[in-house]
Amino acid sequence: MPLDYLKDLNDVQQQAVTHLDGPVMVIAGPGSGKTRVLTYRIAHLITSGIYPEQILALTFTNKAAREMKERISRVVGDQARRVWAGTFHSIFARILRVEADRIGYPSNFTIYDTEDSKALITRIIKDMHLDKNNYNVSSVRARISSAKCNLITPKLYAKDEELMQIDRFYRRPMLYAIYDRYVSQCKMAGAMDFDDLLYKLFELLQTNPDEVVDKYRRRFAYLLVDEFQDTNYLQYAILKKLVKYEGSNENLCIVGDDAQSIYAFRGATIDNILNFRKDFPNLVTFKLEQNYRSTQFIVEAANEVIRYNKKQIQKKIWTDQIDGNKLKVIKSISDNEEGRRVADLIVEYKNRHHVSNNEIAILYRTNAQSRVFEEYLRRYNLPYKVFGGLSFYQRKEVKDLIAYLRLAVNPQDEEAIRRVINYPKRGMGNSSVDKISQFAAEKTITFWESLVQCPLPSRPEKIAKQFRQLIEEFGARAVEKNAYEVASYIAQSSGLIDALKSDNSLEGLSRLENLTALLDGIKEFIDYDEAEGPLLTEDKSLASYLQSIALLTDLDDETSFGDYITLMSVHSAKGLEFDAVFIVGLEENIFPSFQSLETQDGIDEERRLFYVAITRARKLLTLTYANSRYRFGKVVYNEPSRFLDEISEKLLDSTVPRRASASANHRARIQGSFRVPKGVETTQTVAPPVDFTPASPHQIHAGMKVKHLKFGIGKVISIDGYNDSKVATIFFNEVNNPQRRIMLKFAKLQIVED
DNA sequence: GGGGGCTATGGGGGG
């Protein structure tokens, strides 16, 4: 048996690859050859006689799955195609298509994206006559999402005193009812949101303990999970369903790095990795600590930064690449200058270090920061590509055509109907739509059924009937023809193409181009095939196409290989590496994000994010910040990020002037308001009004009514911490997130009532 | 029912 591939591995990597049976945990530092271990392990399983289709490898991004498959096939050849490798969401979606009827769903169920979910929630809030200010759509959706990811059904939610109390506190006591309606509306529409793809799979396994669970336990003899630190409770629960049972071999290999856990906001819990041993006592652990990616200064900087996080699995990341450049820190006056200086440095690196464009990345905390860099790169004639933000599939014209395609496959899809029932215009306005919708609610029928059952005036009635016929016709074609044939037909006869053709503006033109590009993409889908497992490989139907794109992001766009500079958020950069990396916007309120500042866990997660950013760089790492920048149309002044202070001088390029001492900054930073040039508008309150007399911290105690300059009147709920680090939890009536935690040392609070 | 212009509001990371 040819095992030469093992010689590409160091000792620990080899052990991790060859220890096949039972629970295995691989703690893999950045650049430590994690993907190599994962792929060689799969290759080793196959060479050891395990059938490829018995192996299930779960990742978080399609890109990671694709890369893994490519690399396995380099070792074991074509059999790699038979391995079940894909994202949690896409693999689970495939299983759910097969088993849909067992949980009362059609096998052609629609996947609602975030926009669809929000549209539905907005409507529910409106229908229930709730105040949309208290019931902020994004928060409601986040809360529903988090309930699902913790296996809390609407019923359980309503019974959960703690959750209900929080909702009452935030003045949205009816959240459970919105959740309930949301779930039933999704079900009636034959739709699942992203969380449902996980939740419904769990439900499937839970409610069909015999045949179904057995089937998948047998099918997947070996499980591998990449980036395990990013799994949430629900994902872990599913994994346990598959491998933790009486008589199981517990062949589960998890790979991850607690220091790179950056998805707590979508429910990931670091406890999964920290407590893994409790669930699998026979666990064998391997730690990959040698970093093959970066030079020493970069590795050391990363180590220094992450040391500030308390909770972590001990490990010592090291490198033998001791030559290298120190880190550069660039301070700019404005975001504009930051853009120019980064572009300047890129030119310099290209000349001096011969770095090519595709080895350069600009990483930022938020997608909105890309603009300045784009401007300067364009000006300097440097090719670049922006990832993230609006993806191709989220463009209006693309979503419109996709809505028709979705309807051809699943006419119950209410969000799709609402999107296109009057586009192109066919005289079906809001009032008719409302009538149909109300009728549907009264009779507990779907919108689609209500289209023909609801009594309407003769004109709209006719239009509704015609629309249904149109969709039915599309549906009939969809079962006979392949995806491309149906889609081109639908694009024409829905009137979408004509509608865009009649728009002669530049924008209209580019929209038409996008539609053509979408159709080209569908053509490509017909001509090539790339499936995630043994199932459905040859399926070129519209349904199959829709399912393949529902879970794509623009990170998955393979069409544009080229020599360009990469611009992306740090989150998207996870798993990638570049010779030269710029981490920009290193300022308080940005990185760390202002939303994270209130809790230690929040800051820690930002720090892990910074750690991820640093460790993307192989050779050149540049950190930049600006003193002022435009944000939301206003100039704001931010202090340099605290994370900059956490890297010691000896790692920094000495030609760069060092800023003021850390402790001097510390004060202003936490307070958030400091000296501001006259005549410049800022979002901060600069000087208190004359009738405002702040109390000193020790005078504030629980139960008091106080006044805050920004948040108004509030009631002090509790005080914790000591001396200088006393923090008050205060409930402010007049603001959106009424409960705030405020550091007394810096807060200006006036006592209103003792 | 449709379209244009105005105001208010919110603004993070992603499958």
Place this chain on the structure above:
DNA sequence: CATAGCCCCC
């Protein structure tokens, strides 16, 4: 700053 929602007028 961008978008959603609203009002007004056709």
